[in-house]
Amino acid sequence: MNSSSTLKYLIIGSSTNGIKENVGGTTILVDQMLDFFTNNNIEHRRIITNTYRSNLINMLCFFVGMLRNIIFVDVVILNAARKSMFILGPITYIFCCLFSKKLVFRKFGGRFESMINESKVKKYLSESTFLKSDLICIENKSTLDYFNCNYKYNLFWFPNTRKNTDLKVLDKFNKKFVFVSAVKETKGILLLIECFKAIGGNYTLDIYGPVVDENIKTSLENSSENVNYMGILSPHEVVGVLTEYDILVLPSFHDGEGYPGVVIEAFSVGMPCIVTRWNSLPEIIKHQYNGLLVEPKELASLTEAILSIDEELYKKLNVNTVDSFRDYDVDLVLPRFINRCEDLYK
Incomplete structure (x- = not known):
């Protein structure tokens, strides 16, 4: 896309800032948007909301950035997660x-709708301010359906997106599993470690990501020989590393789980996924089509799913994951988003 946009944009959000420890779902997507605007010559300014360790300094920089930039733009894009939504x-x-x-x-x-309805104060604050935005972008379809049924907002389905790639996983099942996410209890990591310890044999699990919970360090150190902690990946390393494995496993019960970026990246390389029936995950993983669904926090369900994969099932899932990626291709989704922004002035 080489944009002919005449509008000027101000993009607000947190960024990786080139630091591995800042890598996360929101920072990757903000960087992705900034790169897309830059590469397609769409005029924009930016306010990065996590430049400093101090929240106070970041807030002061946000105010200064707004005062310096807002008069020069037509559209302001606020990228918000749970922590920043009710403040910024x-x-x-x-x-x-x-x-x-x-x-x-x-x-x-x-869980956008649940967060808004947590209290009367949050509901009133939301409906009086940012829910009056000219365009509201929502990641998951269940929330989109909720807003369509209960409000008359201008909505856009903006799923988690990634770049397409020519890299692909092998079509042979080697019993090599991988976990890529924040290494914390709510992502199901302790259950996963226990599961592979019980399975043993030639099933292997490699774990990538920042260790968030201190108690998990002990579990990693005492894990079985077929479980290995491999460190933190930069966003540009993830796809290449995924191609070294067969199956992505994410048994999450994380409260704010939406469409995990690593699942979309797995789709891009033809990698099937095992995830939980939790929040929006069943919207992107169709059981026995592009992956397997397991029950949250249930060791038996997770173990059964892992052991159920054989060569025939693996090849079937592998083919279908490539087709599943199309809805999440950044080069298809972001041009549609830009067009919706342009429509605001028509």
Whole structure:
């Protein structure tokens, strides 16, 4: 896409800033958007909300950035996760009202509707400010359906996206499993370690990601020989590393789980996934089609799924994951998003 856009954008969000420890779902997607705008010559400015360790300094920089930039743009895009939604959302909305700018609000992750309805204060704050945005971008379809049924907002389905790649996994099942995510209890990592310890044999599990919970370090150190902690990957390393394995396993019960980026990256290389029936995960993983679904926090369910994969099932899942990627290809989704932003001024 080589844009002919005449609009000017201000993009707000957290970034990896080239630091591995900052790698996460939201930072990768903000960097992805910034890269897309830059590579396609779409005029934009940016406010990075996690440049410093101090939240106070970051907030001061946000205010300064808004005052310096908002008068020069037509559309403000706020990329928000749970922690920033109720703080930056209302403030950004007020700025856009004061300066007569269009506001696009993009919420990362799942449970958007639940977060808004957690209290009367949050519900009122949301409906009075950022839910009045000119365009609201939602990651998962169940939340999109909720808003379509209960409100009359201008909505856009904006799923987690990744770049397509020519790299692909082998079509032979070698019993090599991989976990790529934040290494913490709510991602199901302790259950996964226990599972592979019980399975043993020639089934292997390699774990990548920042260790968030201190108690997990002990579990990793005392894990069985077929379980290995491999460190942290940069965003550019993930796809290449995935091609060294057969199956991605993510037995998450994380409260804000939406469409995990690593699952989309697995799709891009033809890698089947084992995930839990949790939040939005069943929207992207269809059981026995592009992966397997297991029950959250259930060792027996996870073990049964892993042991059920044979050569025939693996090849079937492998073919279908490639087809599944099309809905999440950044080079298809972001041009549609830009067109919706352009429509705000028509």
